Amino acid sequence: MMNFKNIITQFSRIFVGILFIISGLIKLNDPVGFSYKLAEYFGEPVFNLPFLIPFSLALALFIVILEVVLGVMLLLGYQSKLTVWLLLLLIIKFTFLTFYSAYFNVVKDCGCFGDALHLTPWESFTKDVVLLFFILILFVNVKLVQPLFTAKIQNLLVGISLVLCGIMGYWVLNHLPIIDFRPFKVGNNIQKGMEIPEGAPQSVVEMVFIYKVNGVDTEFTEKDLMNIPAGATFVDRKDKILVEGYVPPIHDFTMEKDGFDQKEKLLRHYKLLVFVAYDLAIANKDGMLLLKNVQKEAEAKGYKVIGMTGSTQEQIEKTKKEFGFTFDFYFCDAIALKTIERANPSIVILEKGTVKQKVHYNDIEDLKL
Numbered sequence: 001m002m003n004f005k006n007i008i009t010q011f012s013r014i015f016v017g018i019l020f021i022i023s024g025l026i027k028l029n030d031p032v033g034f035s036y037k038l039a040e041y042f043g044e045p046v047f048n049l050p051f052l053i054p055f056s057l058a059l060a061l062f063i064v065i066l067e068v069v070l071g072v073m074l075l076l077g078y079q080s081k082l083t084v085w086l087l088l089l090l091i092i093k094f095t096f097l098t099f100y101s102a103y104f105n106v107v108k109d110c111g112c113f114g115d116a117l118h119l120t121p122w123e124s125f126t127k128d129v130v131l132l133f134f135i136l137i138l139f140v141n142v143k144l145v146q147p148l149f150t151a152k153i154q155n156l157l158v159g160i161s162l163v164l165c166g167i168m169g170y171w172v173l174n175h176l177p178i179i180d181f182r183p184f185k186v187g188n189n190i191q192k193g194m195e196i197p198e199g200a201p202q203s204v205v206e207m208v209f210i211y212k213v214n215g216v217d218t219e220f221t222e223k224d225l226m227n228i229p230a231g232a233t234f235v236d237r238k239d240k241i242l243v244e245g246y247v248p249p250i251h252d253f254t255m256e257k258d259g260f261d262q263k264e265k266l267l268r269h270y271k272l273l274v275f276v277a278y279d280l281a282i283a284n285k286d287g288m289l290l291l292k293n294v295q296k297e298a299e300a301k302g303y304k305v306i307g308m309t310g311s312t313q314e315q316i317e318k319t320k321k322e323f324g325f326t327f328d329f330y331f332c333d334a335i336a337l338k339t340i341e342r343a344n345p346s347i348v349i350l351e352k353g354t355v356k357q358k359v360h361y362n363d364i365e366d367l368k369l
Contacts, residue, residue: 012135020074021072028061028068029179032342037060039056046107066086076158098124098127099125101121102120115182174360175360176343183250184339187355189353194253207237208237209222209237267353269352270352272304272349273304273350274349276309276341278309278338280319284344287343288345308330308337308340309334309337
């Protein structure tokens with residue numbers, strides 16, 4: 001019996017430790033992306049904690065580094081009681097979040113493995129329940145989680161893991177993710193990313209009509225329209241997705257100007273340089289100043305230069321005047337632009353819709369035209 005307890009405890013130790021390290025490193029590779037997911041949880045539709053949104057990035061960094069270091073600590077058997085307690089508290093929090101997301105259908109992807117692996121809300125919850133099971137085994141048998149090395153070596157290894165995580169976090173924040181898992185990574189073609197394969201499952205959508213009945217907004221399905229009370233006034237109509245069909249990797253990409261989506265024409269260009277700034281009002285000023293020289297060099301080498309943003313037309317005009325930009329800006333939803341590139345601003349080179357280069361504003365000298 002004792003031998004079985006030890007085997008299941010050591011298996012749990014290795015399984016949980018490795019999974020926490022992998023999950024943490026994937027998110028540490030792109031902490032800005034994870035911060036967007038945290039901001040989604042803090043938003044009004046979910047927990048309505050807007051005062052936490054400005055701290056999303058700091059919290060994202062803290063959580064992902066904590067995940068990695070706790071995984072290392074568990075494998076080493078470092079401060080086992082403290083480590084297992086922290087793991088238990090962390091997984092209880094994650095399990096609550098994923099259950100809430102799944103039950104109320106408010107966050108489509110928990111971001112547990114960044115863009116490397118997308119899980120449905122219920123898959124994320126199931127994953128956390130499995131982890132909770134193995135962490136409870138560790139909690140009950142914590143005395144069997146013994147250190148692998150002497151205290152000095154343990155301290156050194158945990159310290160090294162913490163320092164390396166800090167260096168990695170600093171690098172990716174000031175440059176680009178080391179590994180790009182997003183659909184707009186270098187080598188991917190945007191047009192192909194938007195294609196829906198033949199025979200792909202279609203979404204099942206139900207039309208919902210909203211009428212004000214006795215001062216209260218009330219929803220009616222199409223079959224209930226005959227039962228709308230007299231005196232009710234129409235408010236709105238929305239589509240409710242009953243079964244979600246196939247969603248292509250790139251599904252919300254637009255290049256709008258003057259009310260028309262011009263991506264088909266623009267994505268045919270052999271040399272297209274795109275300045276991406278999802279929000280011009282908060283774009284890095286030094287980065288914006290560097291774009292002017294890039295524009296001149298690119299145009300001299302035959303590139304068509306455009307900007308893409310989710311900002312208003314008023315903000316676009318203000319920015320063009322402030323920095324002396326002469327190229328046109330095209331509208332795309334800020335969420336899609338954040339997926340293209342994390343830096344604000346950044347540069348993307350397209351060749352007939354295929355991503356050839358992507359650079360952070362700190363790496364403009366690496367741009368090859």
